[in-house]
Amino acid sequence: MAKSEAGGAVPERGSSVRWLIASLAGAFAFVSYVQRMNISVAAELMMPDLGLTKIEMGQIFSSFLWGYAIFQLPTGRLGDAIGPRITLSIAALIWGITTVLTGLLPAVFVAGTLAMLGCMVAVRFVLGVSEAATFPVGSRAIRNWTPPSERAFANSFMMVGSASAAAASGPLVSSLMVHFGWRWAFYITSILAFAIAAVWYVVVRDNPRDHPRVSAK
Numbered sequence: 001m002a003k004s005e006a007g008g009a010v011p012e013r014g015s016s017v018r019w020l021i022a023s024l025a026g027a028f029a030f031v032s033y034v035q036r037m038n039i040s041v042a043a044e045l046m047m048p049d050l051g052l053t054k055i056e057m058g059q060i061f062s063s064f065l066w067g068y069a070i071f072q073l074p075t076g077r078l079g080d081a082i083g084p085r086i087t088l089s090i091a092a093l094i095w096g097i098t099t100v101l102t103g104l105l106p107a108v109f110v111a112g113t114l115a116m117l118g119c120m121v122a123v124r125f126v127l128g129v130s131e132a133a134t135f136p137v138g139s140r141a142i143r144n145w146t147p148p149s150e151r152a153f154a155n156s157f158m159m160v161g162s163a164s165a166a167a168a169s170g171p172l173v174s175s176l177m178v179h180f181g182w183r184w185a186f187y188i189t190s191i192l193a194f195a196i197a198a199v200w201y202v203v204v205r206d207n208p209r210d211h212p213r214v215s216a217k
Contacts, residue, residue, distance in 0.1 A: 017213050018145040018154070021204060025138045026157035028088060028200060031192045032134040033165030034172070035095045035127065036064060038189050039102060041173035045182040050106050056117055063121040067128025072136060075129070079137030083206035084144070087137045089197050094130035096193035098123050103186030134158075144207050 039046070043057050052060075079087040101123045109116035138158050146154045176185035205211040 017208070017211055018150075021145045022142055022154040022157040024196075024200060024204060025142055025154075026161035028092070028138055028196055029134060029158040029161030030165040030168075031092065031196045032095070032131050033162045034169050034189055035099050035193055036068075036131055037166065037169040038099070038173045038186060039064075039124070041170055042177060042182040042185055045177060046106075049182070050116065052117070059117070060120045060124050063125040064128035064131075067125040068132050069128075071129045071132035075133035076136035076140075079133060079140050084137050084141035085201060085204050085206050087133055088141070088204075089201040091130045091133040091137075092193050092197035092200065095127060096190045096197065098127040098130070099186050099190035099193060102127075103183035107183075141204065141206075 039060070046052065047054070047057055075087070075091070102120070105119050105123060106116055109119060135158065139155060142151060142154045142158075173185050173189065176188055180188065208214040
């Protein structure tokens with residue numbers, strides 16, 4: 001086995017666990033994109049229901065992007081410091097919570113008020129902050145688990161996941177809205193975030209030497 005920068009042994013071609021990690025990173029990227037794109041589809045019903053103008057909806061959209069952009073470097077550094085397993089598990093847990101709150105919190109406030117708008121902006125900003133970890137920390141996990149000759153291919157799993165989610169989110173969220181309403185579209189898609197947080201935490205280890213299915217020979 002080769003050595004990763006984090007000090008763990010990188011599985012050579014005989015180990016299949018690295019492809020499980022890459023596949024889960026792809027699933028992680030898929031769920032990440034569903035959480036960020038669901039509001040783009042739901043906005044058509046949210047705006048009249050909540051008394052939001054197009055400008056205000058644009059502010060809610062932008063708040064996510066500000067959090068996402070500003071925290072790329074800090075979350076990447078956090079992933080280096082405490083490892084991909086904990087960092088991404090916490091990140092996905094926050095996705096689930098903020099997605100639930102996107103559907104739940106507006107009901108607490110009077111439609112069209114500044115308080116409701118501020119709440120939505122804050123929730124989506126926090127979602128952006130937590131989603132900033134997806135690609136830098138996911139790439140770190142793949143780097144820890146794959147030899148240099150396979151890293152580009154392994155990272156492509158994340159690209160496939162995000163592109164697939166971009167294609168699937170529209171039909172998925174639209175169908176949920178038609179059958180259950182826009183609030184339940186958020187509640188139901190949040191299940192994906194909680195699920196990937198649990199699976200990532202249970203299955204993934206920061207380094208091959210820590211994984212029970214890998215023997216560091």
